[in-house]
Amino acid sequence: MIAHPLASLLANLGRPVLQALAALGRVTLFAGAILGHIVRPPFYLRELGTSLLQIGWFSLPVVGLTAIFTGGALALQIYAGGARFNAEAVVPSIVAIGMARELGPVLGGLMVAARVASSIAAEIGTMKVTEQIDALVTLSTNPLKYLAVPRIVAATLAMPVLVATGDAIGIMGGWLVGITRLDFNSATYLKNTVDFLEPWDIGSGLVKGAVFGFIVALMGCYHGMNSARGAQGVGAATKSAVVSASVLILAANYILTEVFFTS
Amino acid sequence: MIKLTDVHKAFGPNKVLQGVNLTIPSGTSMVIIGGSGTGKSVLLKSVLGLVRPDKGTITLDEVDVTKTDRDAFLARFGMLFQGGALFDSLRVWENVAFRLMRGPKALPKPQARDAAIEKLRRVGLKPDTADLFPAELSGGMQKRVGLARAIAAEPEIIFFDEPTTGLDPIMAGVINDLIREIVTEMGATAMTITHDMSSVRAIADTVAMLHGGVIRWTGPVGEMDATPDPYVQQFIHGRADGPIESVR
Numbered sequence: 328m329i330a331h332p333l334a335s336l337l338a339n340l341g342r343p344v345l346q347a348l349a350a351l352g353r354v355t356l357f358a359g360a361i362l363g364h365i366v367r368p369p370f371y372l373r374e375l376g377t378s379l380l381q382i383g384w385f386s387l388p389v390v391g392l393t394a395i396f397t398g399g400a401l402a403l404q405i406y407a408g409g410a411r412f413n414a415e416a417v418v419p420s421i422v423a424i425g426m427a428r429e430l431g432p433v434l435g436g437l438m439v440a441a442r443v444a445s446s447i448a449a450e451i452g453t454m455k456v457t458e459q460i461d462a463l464v465t466l467s468t469n470p471l472k473y474l475a476v477p478r479i480v481a482a483t484l485a486m487p488v489l490v491a492t493g494d495a496i497g498i499m500g501g502w503l504v505g506i507t508r509l510d511f512n513s514a515t516y517l518k519n520t521v522d523f524l525e526p527w528d529i530g531s532g533l534v535k536g537a538v539f540g541f542i543v544a545l546m547g548c549y550h551g552m553n554s555a556r557g558a559q560g561v562g563a564a565t566k567s568a569v570v571s572a573s574v575l576i577l578a579a580n581y582i583l584t585e586v587f588f589t590s
Numbered sequence: 591m592i593k594l595t596d597v598h599k600a601f602g603p604n605k606v607l608q609g610v611n612l613t614i615p616s617g618t619s620m621v622i623i624g625g626s627g628t629g630k631s632v633l634l635k636s637v638l639g640l641v642r643p644d645k646g647t648i649t650l651d652e653v654d655v656t657k658t659d660r661d662a663f664l665a666r667f668g669m670l671f672q673g674g675a676l677f678d679s680l681r682v683w684e685n686v687a688f689r690l691m692r693g694p695k696a697l698p699k700p701q702a703r704d705a706a707i708e709k710l711r712r713v714g715l716k717p718d719t720a721d722l723f724p725a726e727l728s729g730g731m732q733k734r735v736g737l738a739r740a741i742a743a744e745p746e747i748i749f750f751d752e753p754t755t756g757l758d759p760i761m762a763g764v765i766n767d768l769i770r771e772i773v774t775e776m777g778a779t780a781m782t783i784t785h786d787m788s789s790v791r792a793i794a795d796t797v798a799m800l801h802g803g804v805i806r807w808t809g810p811v812g813e814m815d816a817t818p819d820p821y822v823q824q825f826i827h828g829r830a831d832g833p834i835e836s837v838r
Contacts, residue, residue, distance in 0.1 A: 369692070377679075454678075461640050462675035466689045466739075467664045 357549050361479055364472045374477035382443050382478070382544070383485030387492065389442055390435045394493035397430050398422060398500025406509050418509065419516045420523030422501035427528040428588075431494040433580050436539030439486065440572040444547040447478055448568035451551025452561035460552070475548035479541060486540025487533040494532060531587045538583065539576045546572035591616050592637060592747070592779065597646035598803075599632055606632050607643070608803030614796075616651075616746075619773050619780040621794035621811075623787075623825060625834060628800050630783035631672075634749055637781070638667065650747075661693070668740035668778075672752040674732040676724035676739070683720035686710060686738045709738040713768055730761035737765070741772055748773065750782040754789050766792035787826055790814075799825060801834065 401422050409415045451474055454460050460470045498520060505511035547568045554564035592614040599607040606629035614620045624630050635641040637648055639655060648655045655663060676685045686706035690697045697705065707717045713734040724732055733753065740748055753769060754762035766789050773780045773793075782793050790797060791811065798808040799822050807819045814826060824832030 457673055458671045458675040459677055461635070462669070462671055462677070464640060465638060465664060465667060465669045467661050467693060468688075 353553075354545070354549055357552075358545055360471055361475055361545065361548075364469070364476050365480060369472070371473055371477050374473065375481055378477045378481030379485055381446075382439070382481050382540075383488060386439050386442055386485070386489055389438050390489045390493045391496045393434050393438050394426070394431060394497035395500035395503075397434055398426055398497030398502075399504040401425055401430065401497075402501035402504040402509065406505075415509070416519070418505055418511070419501070419519035422505075423498050423520045423524045424528050426497035426501070427494045427524065427532045429532075429580075429584075431497055432490045432532045432535035432539060433576065435490050435493045435536065436486070436543065436576045436580075437573055439482075439489065439540070440543045440546075440576060441569055443482065444543045444550075444568040444572040445565045447544060447547025448551040448554070448565045449561055451475075451548060452554030452564040455552065455554050456556050456561060470552070475544075475552070478548060479544040482540035482544035483537050484540070486536040486543070490532050490536030491529070494529065527587075531583070534587075535580060535583050538579055542575045542579060543572045546575065591651060592781070593649045593652075594633075594637070595647045595649075597633070597636060597648060598644045599629070599636060599641060600644055605803055607636070610646070610800070610803070610805055612798055612805050612808065614779060614781055616779050617777055619770075619782070619793055619795045620798060621782045621784060621790045621796075622798050622800055623783075623785060623790060624800035625785065625825070629803060630800055631751055633800065634751060634781060634783055638664070638669065638749070665689075665693075665743070666746045667749065668743065668745035668747070669749040670733070670736045670740045670751065670753055672755055674724070674729075674736040676732055676735055678724055680723075681720065682710070682715075682722050682724065682727070682735050683707060685724065685735060686720075686742050688739065689743045706738070706742065709742050710735070712741070712772070713738045714764065730757050730764075733757065733761075733765055734768070737768060737772075741776065744776060745778065747779045747781070748776075750780065750784075750793075752784055752786075753782060753793075754784065754786045759788075762786065762788065763792075769793050785825075787828075790826075801825075 402418050405418045405421045406415055409417055451460075454474070460474075463470045463473060502513070502516050502520070505516045506513045550564040550568040550571070554560050594610050594612045597607050597610040598605070610633060622630050622633065632641055636643050637655065639660070650658070650663065650666075676682075677688070680688070683703050683706040684691075686709050687697075687702035690702040690705055691699065703720070707720050710717065710719055715731065715734055715738070719727070719731065719735075724735065727735065737753075740750075750769060753765050757765060769780070769782070770793055772778070780793070782789070784790060794811040796808065797811050797814050799806045799819075801821050807817060807822045809817065814822065817823070820833050823829075824834050
């Protein structure tokens with residue numbers, strides 16, 4: 328019997344939709360299990376400390392470099408755009424608001440996704456294929472609690488700090504470009520930055536940072552735990568972790584921006 | 591006593607276990623032999639709950655393993671994994687003392703370290719190995735550290751998954767002797783899976799052969815050579831011709 332072309336088309340469309348929904352369900356259950364474990368002992372504080380160091384401290388250089396160049400480029404762009412309306416003076420305030428609300432958390436999140444989601448997925452994936460996760464179970468240790476919870480908590484706590492640092496460095500990048508390339512007076516630039524920046528501009532970015540940190544570590548742990556066998560399996564898990572974390576960060580950023588700034 | 595009754599497990603269309611029945615009395619050393627891919631590791635992991643059987647029951651001292659307190663159940667076990675499965679991020683002594691430092695009866699760090707060094711010594715490793723990371727050890731040393739970790743909490747039951755795979759004959763002999771000594775000394779129940787016949791002869795009290803998803807033969811190690819079972823004879827003599835297909 329020959330399938331109806333419309334049925335075949337619907338089947339081809341439906342299959343990936345169902346797969347995506349199934350994946351969403353699995354990730355949601357995984358996240359639910361993690362949240363359950365966060366509030367129940369035992370707590371692995373040493374692993375939390377190590378994760379804070381790995382995710383927070385060691386991500387500072389990449390976040391800082393990203394922020395300083397972004398802040399500088401933003402100042403140049405806003406100056407060039409503002410010149411069309413004789414509004415060059417808005418450079419300090421727009422750089423500050425842009426960095427604090429959007430570019431600090433989003434670019435910081437994406438850079439941390441590249442650095443941290445990949446390393447978490449590769450590490451946990453390798454542990455899975457070398458039976459280290461089975462070994463944890465036989466040693467009466469829950470792998471989710473021991474491996475995933477400390478990383479996810481650490482990323483959620485560390486990302487707002489990274490975002491705040493990135494915001495400051497990005498604004499400094501704009502200031503450097505402003506006073507060296509755009510003939511701004513240093514004191515005026517800083518005054519305009521402080522005067523126009525509101526607490527919620529910074530607060531919303533920090534909340535976004537916490538959400539993005541959760542997403543990054545969640546995706547790293549989820550894909551690592553579900554890694555297929557062999558080097559190819561771990562490679563695929565690593566790639567999926569970075570891609571899914573990046574896409575989810577951008578999607579979450581849009582949703583949070585709608586919630587925070589359009590009501 | 592560990593008892594498996596009609597245990598089935600399939601992965602998609604691949605039916606790995608098709609009704610395994612096996613009894614391992616307490617204090618004995620059972621070795622399960624069989625070709626690669628016959629489900630030996632799946633069988634072992636089913637007992638530990640790392641793999642959930644599709645059908646059948648597994649009991650430990652007549653209690654269904656799926657209905658018992660999981661932590662208390664696992665606290666009775668030690669396991670040596672095929673590749674060692676040592677935690678890369680932890681030092682050797684931390685690997686060995688992993689269980690000792692956790693749970694309600696956790697030892698303080700210095701005491702756990704001393705206990706780990708004692709176990710390392712028991713498996714023939716010097717105390718200065720304790721502060722190395724697993725990646726700094728040879729395959730044979732990793733296996734011995736894995737063995738030290740398996741016996742660290744002095745479990746009642748120890749599982750060995752291919753304990754001599756990838757080792758040279760001398761190191762394999764050392765590991766076999768250690769396993770035999772430790773099992774006898776501790777009075778533990780041991781379940782080993784291997785296809786290394788020298789291990790079988792060194793470790794086993796009883797032998798079971800897994801083939802086609804079922805236990806084809808089981809009996810004391812002393813009766814293994816004399817059994818007329820063509821599958822066992824082909825396997826223990828490593829013949830290419832016989833009922834076991836060489837291309838699987």
